[in-house]
Amino acid sequence: MADLLDLAVDGDRPALARLLTMVERGGDDARTVSSVVHPRCGAATTVGITGAPGAGKSTLTSALCRAVRGAGDDVAVLAVDPSSPFTGGAILGDRIRMGEHVLDDGVFIRSMATRGHLGGLAVAAPDATRVLDAAGYGWVVVETVGVGQVEVDVASATDTTVVVVNPGWGDAVQAAKAGLVEIADVFVVNKADRAGAADAVRDLTAVLSLRGSAAWVPPVVETVATTGQGVDRLLEVLHRHRTHLADTGELGRRRARRAEEELRAVVAARLAERAADMCRGPEWESQRAQVAAGDLDPWTAADAILGSVRPD
Numbered sequence: 018m019a020d021l022l023d024l025a026v027d028g029d030r031p032a033l034a035r036l037l038t039m040v041e042r043g044g045d046d047a048r049t050v051s052s053v054v055h056p057r058c059g060a061a062t063t064v065g066i067t068g069a070p071g072a073g074k075s076t077l078t079s080a081l082c083r084a085v086r087g088a089g090d091d092v093a094v095l096a097v098d099p100s101s102p103f104t105g106g107a108i109l110g111d112r113i114r115m116g117e118h119v120l121d122d123g124v125f126i127r128s129m130a131t132r133g134h135l136g137g138l139a140v141a142a143p144d145a146t147r148v149l150d151a152a153g154y155g156w157v158v159v160e161t162v163g164v165g166q167v168e169v170d171v172a173s174a175t176d177t178t179v180v181v182v183n184p185g186w187g188d189a190v191q192a193a194k195a196g197l198v199e200i201a202d203v204f205v206v207n208k209a210d211r212a213g214a215a216d217a218v219r220d221l222t223a224v225l226s227l228r229g230s231a232a233w234v235p236p237v238v239e240t241v242a243t244t245g246q247g248v249d250r251l252l253e254v255l256h257r258h259r260t261h262l263a264d265t266g267e268l269g270r271r272r273a274r275r276a277e278e279e280l281r282a283v284v285a286a287r288l289a290e291r292a293a294d295m296c297r298g299p300e301w302e303s304q305r306a307q308v309a310a311g312d313l314d315p316w317t318a319a320d321a322i323l324g325s326v327r328p329d
């Protein structure tokens with residue numbers, strides 16, 4: 018595994034892809050990858066890009082890659098599909114939208130589904146991000162569709178979270194309700210070529226100012242991802258946020274907090290694995306039949322099942 022990582026660091030893409038596949042699948046290989054990668058990461062600027070379906074995340078990510086490359090850095094993109102265990106149409110679309118980068122060795126793009134493995138993204142996304150970081154990419158961008166808990170999970174994989182909205186997307190109250198104000202370090206109003214962009218910027222700025230005298234008030238950046246307009250400004254803001262995190266010590270605190278959350282998620286995932294194991298076999302079958310027949314309540318049956326397994 019350490020050899021694979023060395024190969025990946027030397028620019029061997031198939032080796033990197035193999036490491037990511039192991040992480041994605043979970044299980045013993047994923048654990049080994051995690052332990053090998055863990056001490057060798059932390060240098061990358063990691064950015065999560067989230068927002069509603071169709072907000073322009075992939076187009077923006079592609080434009081951001083161009084800007085990062087223009088500045089001479091390497092970038093890896095992890096496009097996470099939380100909704101489906103299959104590689105669906107959205108990912109195919111991403112391939113096409115990001116196609117301009119296929120011949121560029123300095124850009125690595127990978128889509129990841131959770132394949133239903135226990136713990137899902139909360140467990141896989143941080144590991145995958147670390148693999149890309151350890152492989153030596155200066156920037157790691159994680160794109161994910163915002164659907165409730167998922168964006169929060171993915172926010173837990175990166176140092177900076179960008180929330181993409183569109184003109185006419187709604188008022189400030191909606192942003193506050195959706196919990197986006199809490200997770201966003203930067204807001205992007207993409208599709209600024211459409212009517213209502215200025216209103217969206219104004220509403221968001223108003224709501225963000227209510228956050229009080231925080232050390233970092235999330236900037237609101239207007240972009241037209243399809244033309245690249247505003248993307249240099251976004252890159253500049255991302256640099257500024259990274260510097261802010263480092264200078265204030267917030268980078269270390271955030272990472273410590275995320276490590277704690279990740280540990281919780283891993284413990285929960287492993288317990289869930291164990292629970293799945295308990296729900297099979299003769300003891301399970303006997304209790305299940307009694308509960309199904311109405312002869313036993315589920316709590317008593319669960320006690321019997323839990324009591325029958327050796328603690329480990």
Ligand SMILES: Nc1nc2c(ncn2[C@@H]2O[C@H](COP(=O)(O)OP(=O)(O)OP(=O)(O)O)[C@@H](O)[C@H]2O)c(=O)[nH]1
Pocket residue numbers: 068069070071072073074075076077107110114162207208209210211240241242243244
């Ligand atoms: N007019 C306009 N269209 C845009 C802009 N950015 C993206 N689009 C278009 O919006 C559509 C969706 O863009 P994507 O980049 O696929 O959006 P996404 O958020 O990645 O979508 P999902 O991954 O499916 O959630 C595409 O047809 C883009 O060409 C923009 O700034 N202006």
Ligand SMILES: [Mg+2]
Pocket residue numbers: 074075076107111160
């Ligand atoms: Mg997309």
